[in-house]
Amino acid sequence: MTYITKPKLHHPSLVANKLGFTRRDYEGSVSTLCAGCGHDSISAALIQACFELDIEPHRVAKLSGIGCSSKTPDYLLGNSHGFNSVHGRMPSVLTGANLANRDLIYFGISGDGDSASIGLGQFAHCIRRGVDMVYICENNGVYGLTKGQFSATADKGSKSKTAVNSDSPIDLVGLALILGASFVARSFSGDKKQLVPLLKAAITHKGAAFIDVVSPCVQFNNNPQSTKSYDFVREHNDAVNRLDFITPRAQIHVDYEPGTVETVVQHDGSVLKLAKLHTDYNPHDRGQAMGWLQQRHEAGEVVTGLLYIDAEPEDLHAHLNTVDAPLNRLDEKDLCPGSVALAEVNESYR
Amino acid sequence: MQEFFGLAYFAEIPAVIFDIQRGGPSTGMPTRTQQSDILLCAYASHGDTKHVLLFPKGPHEAFQFSAQSFDLAERLQTPVFVMLDLDIGMNDWLCEPLTWDDQHTYDRGKIMTAEALEASTTFGRYLDVDGDAIPFRTLPGTHPSKGAYFTRGTSRDRYAKYSEEGAVYVDNMQRLLRKFETAKTLVPGPVRRAAQKPTSWGAIYYGSSTPAMDEALAALEAQDLHLDTLRVRAFPFSEEVSAFIHEHEQVFLVEQNRDAQLKTLLVNECGIDPARFISVLHYDGTPITARFITGAIAERMTLATRKQAAE
Numbered sequence: 327m328t329y330i331t332k333p334k335l336h337h338p339s340l341v342a343n344k345l346g347f348t349r350r351d352y353e354g355s356v357s358t359l360c361a362g363c364g365h366d367s368i369s370a371a372l373i374q375a376c377f378e379l380d381i382e383p384h385r386v387a388k389l390s391g392i393g394c395s396s397k398t399p400d401y402l403l404g405n406s407h408g409f410n411s412v413h414g415r416m417p418s419v420l421t422g423a424n425l426a427n428r429d430l431i432y433f434g435i436s437g438d439g440d441s442a443s444i445g446l447g448q449f450a451h452c453i454r455r456g457v458d459m460v461y462i463c464e465n466n467g468v469y470g471l472t473k474g475q476f477s478a479t480a481d482k483g484s485k486s487k488t489a490v491n492s493d494s495p496i497d498l499v500g501l502a503l504i505l506g507a508s509f510v511a512r513s514f515s516g517d518k519k520q521l522v523p524l525l526k527a528a529i530t531h532k533g534a535a536f537i538d539v540v541s542p543c544v545q546f547n548n549n550p551q552s553t554k555s556y557d558f559v560r561e562h563n564d565a566v567n568r569l570d571f572i573t574p575r576a577q578i579h580v581d582y583e584p585g586t587v588e589t590v591v592q593h594d595g596s597v598l599k600l601a602k603l604h605t606d607y608n609p610h611d612r613g614q615a616m617g618w619l620q621q622r623h624e625a626g627e628v629v630t631g632l633l634y635i636d637a638e639p640e641d642l643h644a645h646l647n648t649v650d651a652p653l654n655r656l657d658e659k660d661l662c663p664g665s666v667a668l669a670e671v672n673e674s675y676r
Numbered sequence: 677m678q679e680f681f682g683l684a685y686f687a688e689i690p691a692v693i694f695d696i697q698r699g700g701p702s703t704g705m706p707t708r709t710q711q712s713d714i715l716l717c718a719y720a721s722h723g724d725t726k727h728v729l730l731f732p733k734g735p736h737e738a739f740q741f742s743a744q745s746f747d748l749a750e751r752l753q754t755p756v757f758v759m760l761d762l763d764i765g766m767n768d769w770l771c772e773p774l775t776w777d778d779q780h781t782y783d784r785g786k787i788m789t790a791e792a793l794e795a796s797t798t799f800g801r802y803l804d805v806d807g808d809a810i811p812f813r814t815l816p817g818t819h820p821s822k823g824a825y826f827t828r829g830t831s832r833d834r835y836a837k838y839s840e841e842g843a844v845y846v847d848n849m850q851r852l853l854r855k856f857e858t859a860k861t862l863v864p865g866p867v868r869r870a871a872q873k874p875t876s877w878g879a880i881y882y883g884s885s886t887p888a889m890d891e892a893l894a895a896l897e898a899q900d901l902h903l904d905t906l907r908v909r910a911f912p913f914s915e916e917v918s919a920f921i922h923e924h925e926q927v928f929l930v931e932q933n934r935d936a937q938l939k940t941l942l943v944n945e946c947g948i949d950p951a952r953f954i955s956v957l958h959y960d961g962t963p964i965t966a967r968f969i970t971g972a973i974a975e976r977m978t979l980a981t982r983k984q985a986a987e
Contacts, residue, residue, distance in 0.1 A: 407814075
């Protein structure tokens, strides 16, 4: 495989954000994925979201497992630390990193093979613990690196070049809802207009945010019989809402029809403006979200948008009652009770 | 779990693992004691790995080694296994009071601060700067433009840049071996005890076998059977360990497992002729006793003495 160094040069008139960074400062290495891969669009959306949110790149930590999706953290945010961990076990590495330093923004980038099979247990526990992270599943329904075997999210009846999938699919969005995720969304890699605001909302969300992004595999799963192809998702996309993300600093102006806009204020003051495409859909009702998902799935549709949000989420640090300072900065003065305390311990055993 | 040990070894992530060794699998025997994870931990993971192991003799030393294990893990940037067993981990022991030096400071190892990054011209996550084969590392979020890297287990060069080149892989593997040599100088050394009378017999033991061994040695001395002993306290083995073995014609190796796992490790890592060792193995799940050790060693030594006399 080739490794090409990306040129640092950029056009002098590129727009800079509040920190003085241009979009290019959020880029990473050159992608080695196939041309047209949905995953590259997701990387581009993440770059866009971080640029627009004025995030300092070095304040982000990127964690991934193994697979095509898990290679992508290398292709964005070159000034962030990143770690390509064990297949399906990004969640426990991310949980550990988050516990060690709560001050960073955590991106957990995974795929359907990584999260829905070998890593299903890990996925479940990091969601139910409320780890403050953006967990992105780049979902293409196949194992691309090993030549296109069906993954556990492939729909029953999906066809590959050589086989028909006869197993029931695992819907990670449904699972995330059951497991207590405080932010659950689904999007499509080909819909940047929907994906970028969702990512921005997820990044500012102080809890476990899960986004399932249907991301067609151009090599192995973009055929007419696939339910994770560009054409299928475009034709069967049932968006429950359209999201506008407004930072606490920005002026809020409404340009939607009254009665179709729902406003959600997050803990950091950011405002999510949801243009409701289904007026009776309530993104604060976990039960309704689950019912809706199931209903639309049976109708052969892919539900996208912000499906559930808890505007007052709790995270793992709150549950564990940890101190405000990152744990990796504590020293012996903070942590070691010393020989006096040990003498008491010794005494208690006599 | 094995994959994680390997990943931590290759990506050079400090970690401490407490292995309370026991019987098993299934339920039942896991409530009994053994020293049967020595090889599992020494070479944990796929790929070529070697891990640091510590063998405390009881609760007092377990406490000391626990604190030391964190310093070692961060200094060496590798997993460190504290090899306890169920006997130490769950049974009541009579031991010396636990001690703590209030002057002790945590060793965080080679970490580049923002100031150090600012002053340096090059940072390479896997670069051996000062010859001990331990690279410098940075913590995420330290500096806006220096010291960040994207890493993985293998397939990257000294600067953590992606590479599948064979020579790059070999270069890294050789450095990891050199780092293990550095580890030899940092881990707790063995404890040697000379017999009351000069002898060509030696005995090696470790971990929770120690109290039974102490008692057995006294009983053997009472029968005029004398052995020099060495209590191994860590892997990698320091030079003193192989020197001790070479100084004795026959060395008893007392272990609480079926397959003489520490013997395998010694034979493999120190290049020693297996015929030098006489294994004394106890592995029924109960803690090893002085009676068992005394019986096994006395029988063998007496037999050899009779044989010599006959010749």
